[in-house]
Each structure stands twice: as structure tokens, then as C-alpha cells.
Amino acid sequence: MAKLTAEQRIEKTHVALMRHKDFCLFSGLFMVGKVAVDEKTPTAKTNGVDVTYGREFVDSLNDKQLGFLILHETMHKAYRHLHVWKPLYKKNARLANMACDYVINLQIRDYDPHESMVSMPVDADGEVMGCLDERFRGMDAHQVFMILEKEQQDGGKGQPSDEDGKGQRNYGVQQGEGFDDHDWDGAEELTAEEKEEIAKEIEGALRQGSILAGKMGGNVNRDIQDLLTPKVNWRDALRDFVKTATQGKDQTTWRRLHKRYIGMDIIMPSSYDEKVGSILLGIDTSGSIGGEELAQFLGEVKSICDEVSPEQIDLLYWDTRVAGHEVYKGAELASLVEVTQAKGGGGTEPACVPHYIKKKQLDPECVIMLTDGYIGRQSPDDWQIGKPILWCIKGNTHFSGDDVVGKVVHVE
Numbered sequence: 402m403a404k405l406t407a408e409q410r411i412e413k414t415h416v417a418l419m420r421h422k423d424f425c426l427f428s429g430l431f432m433v434g435k436v437a438v439d440e441k442t443p444t445a446k447t448n449g450v451d452v453t454y455g456r457e458f459v460d461s462l463n464d465k466q467l468g469f470l471i472l473h474e475t476m477h478k479a480y481r482h483l484h485v486w487k488p489l490y491k492k493n494a495r496l497a498n499m500a501c502d503y504v505i506n507l508q509i510r511d512y513d514p515h516e517s518m519v520s521m522p523v524d525a526d527g528e529v530m531g532c533l534d535e536r537f538r539g540m541d542a543h544q545v546f547m548i549l550e551k552e553q554q555d556g557g558k559g560q561p562s563d564e565d566g567k568g569q570r571n572y573g574v575q576q577g578e579g580f581d582d583h584d585w586d587g588a589e590e591l592t593a594e595e596k597e598e599i600a601k602e603i604e605g606a607l608r609q610g611s612i613l614a615g616k617m618g619g620n621v622n623r624d625i626q627d628l629l630t631p632k633v634n635w636r637d638a639l640r641d642f643v644k645t646a647t648q649g650k651d652q653t654t655w656r657r658l659h660k661r662y663i664g665m666d667i668i669m670p671s672s673y674d675e676k677v678g679s680i681l682l683g684i685d686t687s688g689s690i691g692g693e694e695l696a697q698f699l700g701e702v703k704s705i706c707d708e709v710s711p712e713q714i715d716l717l718y719w720d721t722r723v724a725g726h727e728v729y730k731g732a733e734l735a736s737l738v739e740v741t742q743a744k745g746g747g748g749t750e751p752a753c754v755p756h757y758i759k760k761k762q763l764d765p766e767c768v769i770m771l772t773d774g775y776i777g778r779q780s781p782d783d784w785q786i787g788k789p790i791l792w793c794i795k796g797n798t799h800f801s802g803d804d805v806v807g808k809v810v811h812v813e
Contacts, residue, residue: 407438407459414468422619423512424468424519427475429606433599434478444580447474448587449483450599468519469509474581476505479607479625482542483588484596485796488691489546490585496553498583500546502532508622522580531580541624543775543796600813624798635793638810639769640705646767646789647677647709679713680706681765681788683754685772686745687720690795698771698793698812699738706734715765720745723757751776752783759786769793771812774800781806 405413415431418424434450442455452474459467477483482501483490489497506521510533513519522530537545591599611621682702684695706714714734718725724745729737751770758768767789774797784790790807794800802809 407454407456410459410464410467411436411438411454411471414464414471417464418468418471418518421518422614422617424472425617425619426607426610426614426621426625427472427479428613429609430475430478430603431471433602433606442582444582445470445474446582446584447477447483448584448590449478449481450588450591452478462522465516465518465520466522469521470580472509472512472519473502473505476508477501477583478603480505480542481600481603483583483585484600486542486546487585487589488694489543490583491691493546493550493553494585496546496549497542497585499532499549500542501583502581503534503537503545504540504542506531506533507535507538508624511622512620541797541799543773547775635810635812636701638808639701639791639793642769642789642791642808642810643680643702643705643709643767647680647711677709677711677766679715679763679765680711681715681717681758681763681768683717683719683751683768683770683772684743685720685749685751685770685776686718686724686743687747687749687773690771690773692743694795694812695743695771696738698795699741702769703734703737711766715763716741717754717757718744719751719753719757720747721750722753726757726761749776751779755784755786767791768807770807771795773797776804778804779806 419428419431434452437451437453438456438459439453440456442453442458444458445452445454447453454470459470462470480501486497486501489500509519510521521533524530537548540548607625611625613619614621680702682699684690702714713728713730714737716725716727716729716737717723718727722745725742727741733740749772751772754768754770757763758765765788768786769791771793772795774792774794784806790805792800792802792805792807792809793812794809795812798811800809800811
């Protein structure tokens with residue numbers, strides 16, 4: 402019997418995974434993007450949509466290991482790692498790659514703990530290749546990244562514990578390093594419209610896969626369930642919040658009589674709309690919110706302000722303290738996105754914002770907090786400022802309104 406080519410083995414493995422009660426969840430995702438095999442790629446690489454496998458590497462793997470590799474690349478696609486975590490890549494490319502891989506590899510292991518269908522690739526010495534560490538169970542890529550970054554700053558190399566994996570790997574893969582290449586720059590070449598279209602295609606594929614998994618008695622983990630939870634359009638939620646919080650209250654005054662009734666010898670006060678005061682934005686500069694995301698968010702806020710016409714915007718940049726306070730009034734609002742300069746970048750303590758508001762005796766109409774959501778439970782006492790509060794979360798998909806005072810919306 403003739404030996405199967407790498408292309409044929411990949412196709413055969415796709416079909417086998419699609420028939421498995423747990424892995425059928427990813428059936429539709431196998432069809433999203435292009436799959437190629439070449440002679441140049443050492444192991445495998447992805448731009449978050451397309452996947453290229455190295456022929457020699459595929460030939461070195463048994464069927465279970467190839468299944469693991471395919472699932473690994475597919476889960477990068479499912480979580481849109483190369484789009485969502487681009488700010489981490491800009492901070493430290495190597496640690497960003499590792500963080501994403503640690504999360505995925507543990508999840509694949511959980512799907513098939515007895516390795517009946519898939520198993521991690523190993524090198525010539527039988528040592529597991531790639532990133533695997535039990536310390537990171539239940540974490541997302543951002544949380545893993547922060548741990549690795551701290552270890553690196555403390556003099557380590559962001560390496561895993563001694564529990565999993567040791568020594569030098571084949572194909573240029575070393576201990577604690579992922580066994581695939583993440584083409585972050587290739588992912589960035591996609592236009593905003595292409596990214597949005599791909600996101601919809603991925604969500605649709607996962608939704609169909611979850612239905613199939615349910616029929617086959619398969620398991621859908623919490624992270625995938627979160628991806629499939631219907632999302633509130635954050636732009637609409639932000640707009641509704643600002644308009645509701647700043648809507649002018651009808652006022653009356655006897656200083657200016659109502660002209661309509663003067664000719665009837667009836668004296669009535671005239672009415673007027675109260676001027677909208679300030680809107681306060683608290684921007685978290687400690688985590689994964691990059692310049693592109695900040696500009697997008699501020700641009701949306703500015704367009705809303707064009708409609709409600711606040712007297713000013715107070716822009717606070719914070720980490721463990723308020724590191725910057727910018728004020729924009731009148732014509733200055735038009736240049737907010739271009740002029741602003743983010744400050745800070747240390748730890749994370751959101752309560753510094755209400756403390757600052759009280760200390761400086763600020764009196765905004767409402768408070769909008771933009772953060773990655775890795776902040777822990779907030780004390781209600783700190784946030785008793787008598788103003789509507791909206792938390793815009795960019796990153797932590799598990800963040801809920803139980804931890805904070807105010808409303809919560811997730812920014813996609």
C-alpha cells in the first residue's frame with residue numbers, strides 16, 4: 402500500500418476528528434482559511450486564519466500527534482489569538498507566542514486526557530515538544546503572559562516548571578517554546594473588513610460545530626461557550642449609556658417669560674435644556690489595551706460626544722494611580738484621538754479613579770472605564786460616587802458585573 406502524502410494525511414485526520422464526539426466541535430473551522438504544505442516551514446505556521454504545515458514535520462508525526470497539531474492550529478483560529486492578543490505580541494513576541502500555546506495545549510489535553518485520539522508531538526528522545534505547564538490551567542493568554550513576563554523580569558526566562566518537558570527539541574523547538582510559528586504580521590495585513598468577516602465566519606462555524614457536538618454527546622468547554630454567547634453591540638451600549646446619563650433635563654426659569662402666553666395676559670416661565678456637563682473616561686494603561694484599540698474606542702466616544710455636546714471630556718489614564726489627566730473642551734474635542742498621549746503602565750488598581758474624582762472634586766455626568774478586565778473584585782464603598790458607571794471590558798471574556806459597581810459591556 403502506497404504511503405500517504407502529508408496532504409492526504411492531513412485530510413484523513415480532519416475527517417477522523419470531525420467524527421469524534423468532542424472534536425466535531427471544530428469541524429466547520431477546518432474549512433475556514435487555506436491549508437497548505439510546503440518544504441520551507443520547519444513545523445507549522447498560522448496567521449490566525451490560514452495554516453501551513455512543514456512536510457518533513459508532518460511526516461515525522463504519527464496520526465495522534467498530527468491530530469494534536471491540527472487541533473492546535475485550529476484553536477488559534479477559534480480564539481482569534483493573533484487578532485485579540487496583538488498588544489501582547491507588541492510587548493514581547495516570544496512570550497505572547499508561548500502564552501497562547503500554553504492555554505491551547507492544556508485544553509486539548511483536557512479534551513482527550515487518555516490520548517485515545519490525539520497526543521502532543523515528541524522529539525527524537527521522546528520528550529514532549531512545545532508549551533505545557535499545569536500552573537496555567539484555567540488561565541487565558543493574558544494571565545499566562547503576565548506570569549511569564551514577571552518571571553523574565555525577575556531574572557528567569559519565562560520557562561515552565563520542571564513538571565513538564567525538558568531539554569532541547571528537534572526542528573528548532575526548545576523547552577518552553579511553541580512548536581508552531583505565529584505570523585502576527587501576516588494577521589495584521591488583513592483589513593478591518595476582512596477581520597470582521599472572518600470573525601463572523603469563525604463564529605458561525607463554531608456555532609454549527611457546537612450543535613453537532615451536542616447531538617453526539619460531546620463536550621464544549623467554557624471558553625468556547627463564552628465565544629458563542631450572544632454579544633451586545635458595545636457601540637450601541639456605549640451610545641445608549643452616554644445618552645441616558647447625559648440627557649438634558651427640562652428646566653424652567655421666571656427670568657425669561659414664555660413669549661407664547663404674554664399676549665394672552667398669562668405669565669408662564671420659559672423652559673430650556675440644561676447643558677450637558679463633563680464625561681469622564683478612565684483608561685487602564687496596565688494591560689493588553691494597545692494604541693489601536695484605544696484609538697478605536699476614543700473615536701467611538703468622540704462620535705457620541707458630537708451628538709450630546711458635553712462641555713468637556715476628562716480623560717484619566719490609570720494603573721495603580723492616575724498617571725495622567727487630560728481635559729478637552731469645545732473645539733479641542735475634535736482632536737482628542739490624535740492629541741492624547743497614554744501615560745502609566747504599572748500595576749492595576751481601578752479604585753484610584755474614584756479616589757481621584759473625590760480628591761479633585763470632579764463632577765462628571767457619567768464615568769466610563771476602559772480596562773482589560775483583570776482587576777479583581779472592587780469594593781462598593783470605593784465606587785460610591787453618585788454617578789452612572791459603565792465598564793468597557795477589552796480582553797477578559799470571563800469578567801462579569803458581579804465584581805464591580807455599574808454596568809458592563811464587552812468590547813470586541
